[in-house]
Amino acid sequence: MSFFPANNYNLAATLASGQAFRWYPNVQGAWEGVIGREFLMLRQQPNGIEAHSSNANPNSSAIQHYLQTDIDIDAITATFPNDPPMQAAIAACRGLRLLRQDPWECLASFILSSTKQIVQIQQIVGALCECYGEEISMAAVCPCSNNSLRFAFPSAAKLASLSEPQLRSCKMGFRAPYLLKTARLISSGELDLESLRKMKTPEARETLCTLPGVGEKIANCVLLFAYGFQDAFPVDVWVQKAIRQLYFPKRKPSAKRLKHFVQTHFGPNAGYAQQYLFHYMRTQRL
DNA sequence: GACCAGGACCATT
DNA sequence: AATGGTCATGGT
Numbered sequence A: 001m002s003f004f005p006a007n008n009y010n011l012a013a014t015l016a017s018g019q020a021f022r023w024y025p026n027v028q029g030a031w032e033g034v035i036g037r038e039f040l041m042l043r044q045q046p047n048g049i050e051a052h053s054s055n056a057n058p059n060s061s062a063i064q065h066y067l068q069t070d071i072d073i074d075a076i077t078a079t080f081p082n083d084p085p086m087q088a089a090i091a092a093c094r095g096l097r098l099l100r101q102d103p104w105e106c107l108a109s110f111i112l113s114s115t116k117q118i119v120q121i122q123q124i125v126g127a128l129c130e131c132y133g134e135e136i137s138m139a140a141v142c143p144c145s146n147n148s149l150r151f152a153f154p155s156a157a158k159l160a161s162l163s164e165p166q167l168r169s170c171k172m173g174f175r176a177p178y179l180l181k182t183a184r185l186i187s188s189g190e191l192d193l194e195s196l197r198k199m200k201t202p203e204a205r206e207t208l209c210t211l212p213g214v215g216e217k218i219a220n221c222v223l224l225f226a227y228g229f230q231d232a233f234p235v236d237v238w239v240q241k242a243i244r245q246l247y248f249p250k251r252k253p254s255a256k257r258l259k260h261f262v263q264t265h266f267g268p269n270a271g272y273a274q275q276y277l278f279h280y281m282r283t284q285r286l
Numbered sequence B: 001g002a003c004c005a006g007g008a009c010c011a012t013t
Numbered sequence C: 001a002a003t004g005g006t007c008a009t010g011g012t
Helices: A011-015 A060-067 A073-077 A084-092 A103-111 A118-132 A156-160 A164-168 A173-187 A193-198 A201-209 A216-227 A237-247 A255-265 A270-284
Strands: A002-005 A031-035 A038-045 A048-053
Touching: A002 A060, A011 A031, A011 A038, A031 A060, A038 A060, A048 A060, A073 A270, A084 A237, A084 A270, A103 A156, A103 A173, A103 A193, A103 A216, A118 A164, A156 A173, A164 A173, A193 A201, A193 A216, A201 A216, A216 A270, A237 A255, A237 A270, A255 A270
Parallel strands: none
Antiparallel strands: A002 A048, A031 A038, A038 A048
């Protein structure tokens, strides 16, 4: 067992807010999931996160980085605009963090996300891991609330070696050719996901958008959830509903006007604010 | 049984 | 530039 101190960490909101798709609550109220090649059971504690790992020697720095336990979340939410909708979202999601995920897993997962509900994305990703991911060696803990958690997320090289029908067997439908082509571009080195780290947001976004199946929305998700570009602002149907319903209740803003609004209204951590709005809308059923 | 889901892409206007 | 249809699958 290891412990990661954190101030004001909301584990449930963080893991269930649709940024990552491999976390499941178990019957004891802990969260089971996979980071890299490590199966983990995480439990909320008053002053941090308790972790049980499948590894004899847990990769503590990787876990802390993924969970972002060290950041000052109150300093971030303090930069959000002081308007009623945003303050309501902060109150409803207090302690919600943005994760810092592996770029490939995040990219592949969000290619599979288009016009799918979060539960279905979890099912597709789970099937993909069970079929094509490497088995995790379970030295220390015995799961599993979900069998797919016994497998790592498949590498780009592994998926690149498959056929489109093999991918379709994981129920991803028309997204299969997108994922396959992107996996081949990544594994061939034609696009280096690490090279994005030293780019500024617009250039990194344009680079991701050259990949098949990746448009502005999915690119923004990857920039925000994997790389930590906190000005990336994904607009999906929920966030669109939040903006229109909470900020423009009467008139219907054009797409252009709406885009300008989200780029100017939410401050230096706009992407973070977006995640609060997203989770707020989904949990409050507004 | 409709309706919709953390969209992208291509063909029309 | 801006809409509209299409893609595959399953939850609500």
